[in-house]
Amino acid sequence: MVLRGRVWKYGDDVNTDVIFPGKYTYTITDPKEMAAHALEDLDPDFAGSVKAGDLVVAGRNFGCGSSREQAATCLKEAGVGAVIAESFSRIYFRNAINQGMPAIQFKDASQYIESGEEITVDLGKGEITCKAGTFNFPPLSEFMMGILEDGGLVPHTKKVLRKSST
C-alpha cells in the first residue's frame, strides 16, 4: 500500500474530544456527517478544506482520551489516508486500524514533516518520503495489515466467519 497526500500537521496530545466532540457522540450517526465535524475544536478549517488522500501528521499520544470510534471514523470519512504520529493512544490506534485507516508510528514525525507538503508513505516497506528526505518507521504487523487490506475489523471478521463456515 503506497499513499501520497498533502499534510495537515498538529502537535502533541491531540485528544478525541477535539477530534470529534463528545456532544455529538450520540446525536450524529451518519459517517458523512461525522466527517463534517472532524477536528472541529482543534482546527475549524480542516473539515471544509480537507481533500481525499490528505494525511494527518501529529506529535505524541494522538487520540488520547475517550474510546469513541467516531474519532477515527470522522477522519477516515473526511478522506484522510492515514494518521502519522510519534505515538498513539492505545485505543485510538486500535480504532484506526479497525476502521481501515492506517495509524503509522514515526518517532520523528514532528521534526521532519512539514505542514502543507506532499509526502509519500509506503506501508509495506515502512518508508516515508518528504522534503527532508526518506525515513523508516516500524512497519505494521502482518496481522494488522490483514485487517487494513480487508477494509477494517468488521469486513475482516465477516471474511473469517465466511471462511470458517465453508
Added chain:
Amino acid sequence: MGKTFAEKILAVKSGQDEVSVGQIVDVSPDATLSHDNTAAISKIFESIGVEKIWDPAKPVIVLDHCVPAATEKYASNHKTIREFVARQGIGNFHDINAGVCHQVLAEQGHALPGRLILGSDSHTTSYGALGAFAAGIGRSEMAVIFATGTLWLRVPETLKLQLEGPLPDGVEPKDVVLRLVGELGADGALYRAVEYTGSVVEEMSVGGRMTLCNMAAEMGAKIGYVAPDKKTARWLEKRKRADYEVVISDEDAEFEQVLRFDMEGLAPQVAKPHTVDNVCGVDEVAGTKIQQALVGTCTNGRLEDLESAARILSGKKVHRDVRLLVFPASMEVYREALDTGVIGRLVDAGAVIMNPGCGPCLGAHEGALAPGEVCLSTANRNFKGRMGCREAEVYLASPLTVAASAVQGEITDPREFL
C-alpha cells in the same frame, strides 16, 4: 523468572501456559461492558451477519451517558438498545435508573479478581481496583466480540508505581492520581499495565483505588491494577456474582519500571485547562473564580466522595455565583447518601442533586457551560469542549477541593476548612 499480573491473566484467558510482553493473544472476556453506545454496537453487530450473540450471560449493558434521554434522538437510541437486549436475551441490563456504568458493573459483582473484562469505554480500567484485568476497546471491537466471543490483545509491559505515605488530612485519592498524571504525563503509561502498590494504596478504600485505576486511562494505560487484599474481599463479599481466584504479580516478575512516589507532603492538586496532565498544587490557581462546581462521575461520585463534599458544606452555603451539581455515581450510592443524611446536608447547603449517571461529564446534557464560564469538577477529563462548550474552562480536583471552592466562589484549598 516470575510473571506479572497481566502476563498471568492473559495466559489463562488465551488458554496458554505462559505468554510474554509484546505477544498478541486471542482472548475471550468473562464480561463485557457497553453503555449508550450499545445502539451503535448493535448495528455493527447486525452488519456482521451473525444472528445471536456469543453468550447472552456475558455482556453488562448500562444506560448512563444521557439519562433520562434529553432529546428524541437519545430516546430512540435507548429504544434501540432495549430492543436489542430483549432480542438477544441479555440479562445484565440496567436501564436509566442504575447509575454510571463503571460503578454499576462493580456494585453488581461482575468485576472480580482474576477476571478479564473488556468495555467499550476508556475508563473500563476502573475494575483493576478489584483485581480484574479490565481494558477499554472500540465499538467495532465490541461488535466483533458479540459475534465471535474473542478479540486480540497485546500483552503489556507493567509499570509499577509505589506510593508511600501517609497522606495528609485534606488530601484525597484524586489528589494522588492527579499528581501522578501530572508527573508522568498523558502518555506516561502508554500501552502499559499500571500496578499501584505501597502504603498509600494499602491504606486506601476500595473506592479510592477505583479513582486511581479510573484515571490510569489518563496516563494512556491499558489497565490499572491493585492487588486484592482483605478490603477487596470485604467489599465483594455481598456483591460477587461468582467465586473468584486472586491473581497477583510474582515477586520476581519483570516490571518495565518501578517508580516510587513519596506522597507524605502532598498538597491538594488541580488539573488546569485543557489537558489532564496540566497539574499544579491548589495554591497556584487559588482565587480563580468559578461559576459551576460538580461532584460526581465515575471518578468521584461514590458515597465517600459525597461525604467529603458534605464534610465541608455542612452548615455552610454554596456561593451565590456558583451552581453546585451533585451526581451520585449509582442508585446504591444515592440511597445510602439519603439514609446517612449526606444528601440532606448537601441540599441544605444549596447543592442541586441530580440523578445517577454521567451528567454533564461529556457535554451531552444537564449542566452545560456558557462561553467564558469556569467549572471545577471531580471528573477525569478537562479537554476543550468536553463539557459541551469550547469557550468554557474545566478544572479538575478532589471532592474536598470542589466543595470548598463552591463555598468560596473561587478555587480554594480545602484544608482551610478542616
